[in-house]
Amino acid sequence: MLTCLVGWLRNRSFSCNSVQKTDITLSLIVCCKNEEKRLSGLLASIEGQIEAIDEVVFASDHSTDSTESILNAFARQYSNITVFATEGNGKKNALREAIAKTDSDYILCTDADCILPDGYLNRVKQFLSSRLPDLMIGAVKYTDSGSTFGRLQALDFASLAATTAGAALAGCPIMCNGANLAFGRDVWEKAKGDLVDDERSGDDMFLMHSVKKSGGTISFLKSPEAFVETAPARTLADFLEQRKRWVSKSRHYTDPQTIAVAILVALVNVSVIISIAAAFCDVRFLSVFVLKLIIDCCLLIPFLFFSRQRHLVKFILPLSIIYPFYTILTVILSTCGRYRWKEQ
CATH class of the missing domain: 3.90.550.10 (Spore Coat Polysaccharide Biosynthesis Protein SpsA; Chain A)
Incomplete structure (x- = not known):
């Protein structure tokens, strides 16, 4: 990150210069x-x-x-x-x-x-x-x-x-x-x-x-x-099918950087899920979640302002809570059967 x-x-x-020739x-x-x-x-x-x-x-x-x-x-x-x-x-x-x-x-x-x-x-x-x-x-x-x-x-x-x-x-x-x-x-x-x-x-x-x-x-x-x-x-079903399609093609990736980042993201999401669950026993476990949230915001907030999507900033916290769960769910679903795409 x-x-x-x-x-x-x-x-x-x-x-961009509107009169510049190419x-x-x-x-x-x-x-x-x-x-x-x-x-x-x-x-x-x-x-x-x-x-x-x-x-x-x-x-x-x-x-x-x-x-x-x-x-x-x-x-x-x-x-x-x-x-x-x-x-x-x-x-x-x-x-x-x-x-x-x-x-x-x-x-x-x-x-x-x-x-x-x-x-x-x-x-x-x-x-x-x-x-x-x-x-x-x-x-x-x-x-x-x-x-x-x-x-x-x-x-x-x-x-x-x-x-x-x-x-x-x-x-x-x-x-x-x-x-x-x-x-x-x-x-x-x-x-x-x-x-x-x-x-x-x-x-x-x-x-x-x-x-x-x-x-x-x-x-x-x-x-x-x-x-x-x-x-x-x-719909939620369409969303999950889309994510399944994105994840399923990763088994053919050969680029070391892409593979390393994918593994790291999966591990971090599993860690966040564990920290949220453990926080019910000891609130200090939420430190993992909070740290990830802060790191993510350092890049995400400037990007949202640059891309003229500042209205999305208020959704960062709720998305950060559910994101690890549906990300891991998508990985699991992508290993179970084929995805639907373009009526194929």
Whole structure:
């Protein structure tokens, strides 16, 4: 956590010049499967900045609803948008087919249920042009649902995003999110065989691990205006399925830093659970919980203010109490059967 805090504090926010020219070409890739109810937000956010991107490619992974019709209607309005139905199955295959249809220097990925902030595409393009990283990690946050459940999820997600940002800025990236991720075409060609096709998700993490292993450069786009937004899970069951999916792919991780942090987090959470239980006998055992809370707040609170989510600060204490329990529960559930994702 100290490493993440130092990494976060010592790096300034990226400043974007609205008139600065860029020397790279950039394609936005969006893989979709039955997203008719969620596409409107993404399309509206792209429409307002369509001139900032060289190309947008939508890959429909055997959608059975009106996803393709919606995308085709949108694409007819612009010359730099391509929509196609994939031949193979699965997101990783859709990503491969979509990238094969582009010839840009860099590929930028997001999800169909996301919303891009104003000026985002230009900001990403300037960042890539100035830094020329092999992989760019961007930040993601949850939209404010207004409900307590949604805000607890948003805070939980913010804690992951803060760790992602801090670690990457410290030079030891351990997480990333495919909803805000960019990489060089040549990097993709070298790493596309490392995506672990046996695992339905995780293309983002496996790509990052491949880049790290090969000694590539990984940069984090630190900017409050570069947070891609997505909605929290609607129900507790959906939330647990999402977490099961995230945890299940970890069995394929080979990056020593990521594995070490995962083990450390699990051990700390078990320790906190034991300390809370033991506190019923002796309140002094709560010192473990309090210490963890203080350490977490040192990074989390500055991140919440930076990401314009200060309204979540009041949920830190209640989330800290329940977090260890559902984290360990998720680990246990991930070992019991398969998870549900994209109707597969």
